[in-house]
Amino acid sequence: MTTPEPDADEALSASSVPPGRPPLHDPFDVMFLGWSFFRSKLLTSAMDLGVFTSLGDNRLSAEEIVDRAGLHPRGAQDFLDALAAVGLLLREDGRYRNSSGTALYLLPDRPGFVGGFLRMTSELMGGEHDALTSLLRDGNARGQGSGGEVPFTRIFHDPDRLRKFLSAMDSFSSAVAPGVTEIIDWSAYSSFTDVGGARGNLAAALAAAHPGLTGTVLDRPSMEQHFDELVAERGVSEQLRFTGGDFFEDELPRADVLILGGVLHDWPDDRRALLLRKAHDAVREGGAVIVYDTMIDDHRERADPLMLSLIMMLQSAQARGFSPAQCISWMTDAGFTAEQTVLLPALTTAIVGRKN
Numbered sequence: 355m356t357t358p359e360p361d362a363d364e365a366l367s368a369s370s371v372p373p374g375r376p377p378l379h380d381p382f383d384v385m386f387l388g389w390s391f392f393r394s395k396l397l398t399s400a401m402d403l404g405v406f407t408s409l410g411d412n413r414l415s416a417e418e419i420v421d422r423a424g425l426h427p428r429g430a431q432d433f434l435d436a437l438a439a440v441g442l443l444l445r446e447d448g449r450y451r452n453s454s455g456t457a458l459y460l461l462p463d464r465p466g467f468v469g470g471f472l473r474m475t476s477e478l479m480g481g482e483h484d485a486l487t488s489l490l491r492d493g494n495a496r497g498q499g500s501g502g503e504v505p506f507t508r509i510f511h512d513p514d515r516l517r518k519f520l521s522a523m524d525s526f527s528s529a530v531a532p533g534v535t536e537i538i539d540w541s542a543y544s545s546f547t548d549v550g551g552a553r554g555n556l557a558a559a560l561a562a563a564h565p566g567l568t569g570t571v572l573d574r575p576s577m578e579q580h581f582d583e584l585v586a587e588r589g590v591s592e593q594l595r596f597t598g599g600d601f602f603e604d605e606l607p608r609a610d611v612l613i614l615g616g617v618l619h620d621w622p623d624d625r626r627a628l629l630l631r632k633a634h635d636a637v638r639e640g641g642a643v644i645v646y647d648t649m650i651d652d653h654r655e656r657a658d659p660l661m662l663s664l665i666m667m668l669q670s671a672q673a674r675g676f677s678p679a680q681c682i683s684w685m686t687d688a689g690f691t692a693e694q695t696v697l698l699p700a701l702t703t704a705i706v707g708r709k710n
């Protein structure tokens with residue numbers, strides 16, 4: 355008897371998957387693989403900026419490292435904490451030192467130095483003038499919302515960039531939507547407003563999961579045509595409507611539940627607090643606010659949200675990550691009672707606040 359030959363696909367996947375590692379299946383594993391370049395950028399940027407050599411065998415505060423390595427303060431704290439989170443630095447009592455591996459292998463004057471090879475391979479891959487290193491030197495954003503421009507203006511004049519942006523937003527909102535559809539007892543409510551809800555991807559998921567709900571998506575007026583297309587495609591046009599406007603200037607549409615998803619990270623603290631006060635005005639008594647975003651854990655120990663905060667800073671001059679504790683304080687100051695904090699997929703944290 356002869357053993358059948360494996361077909362070509364099977365042979366390919368068997369030979370290309372390292373032993374012990376199952377083929378990727380989960381969408382978040384795929385996303386994390388796509389992001390893994392960022393860990394390597396942390397390492398090469400820290401070398402290029404002289405962070406490890408500035409530290410040498412010392413324990414220094416963030417301010418001292420900023421001074422010695424000539425870092426711009428804007429991204430420095432998140433950068434140093436991200437370096438600690440991936441094990442390149444150790445953080446103790448607010449001071450940093452090189453981890454043993456960094457001291458052995460990433461200081462150019464040590465015999466075990468492997469950084470020369472890392473730098474060469476990184477440069478060959480095009481990482482010579484990378485945006486992260488530039489951000490850490492000059493603090494400037496490179497994407498929309500850079501150079502003093504109000505974020506989310508230019509993007510609406512560039513259909514190609516808008517399409518890419520909407521696809522990126524949908525990747526996040528699709529990941530968090532199942533969690534948001536269950537985070538509160540929606541049967542107790544009849545309406546919601548998704549503030550800065552883009553083309554309505556999350557709103558459409560909520561409407562589909564809870565046919566008794568009606569919702570309003572507030573976003574820039576130019577978003578309306580994209581909203582119309584999406585809700586028609588999903589068959590939820592009857593439940594959802596669009597309001598074009600400016601969430602800082604205009605009153606927010608009243609509803610039982612207000613959602614601020616992936617919005618607060620784009621703005622400075624005073625504007626975040628303002629949006630929560632406006633949300634409080636717009637929510638009916640007994641209603642709720644749901645804030646979801648890629649929040650930095652309160653102990654600043656998870657590398658990915660810190661890296662995402664740096665990516666936000668690259669994107670836009672006012673953007674940066676924030677923590678659940680910060681969010682709860684803006685909520686509380688606005689008059690909400692923070693009721694629950696839930697970890698959702700794709701590095702997202704959701705916080706529910708109640709208006710009593």
Ligand SMILES: C[S@@+](CC[C@H](N)C(=O)[O-])C[C@H]1O[C@@H](n2cnc3c(N)ncnc32)[C@H](O)[C@@H]1O
Binds near residue numbers: 616
């Ligand atoms: C980062 S996106 C988040 C989108 C969506 N909530 C999500 O979770 O995918 C921020 C959204 O806020 C909208 N936006 C920005 N500034 C705004 C403003 N001043 N008024 C209304 N919408 C605004 C943008 O057009 C964009 O759709």
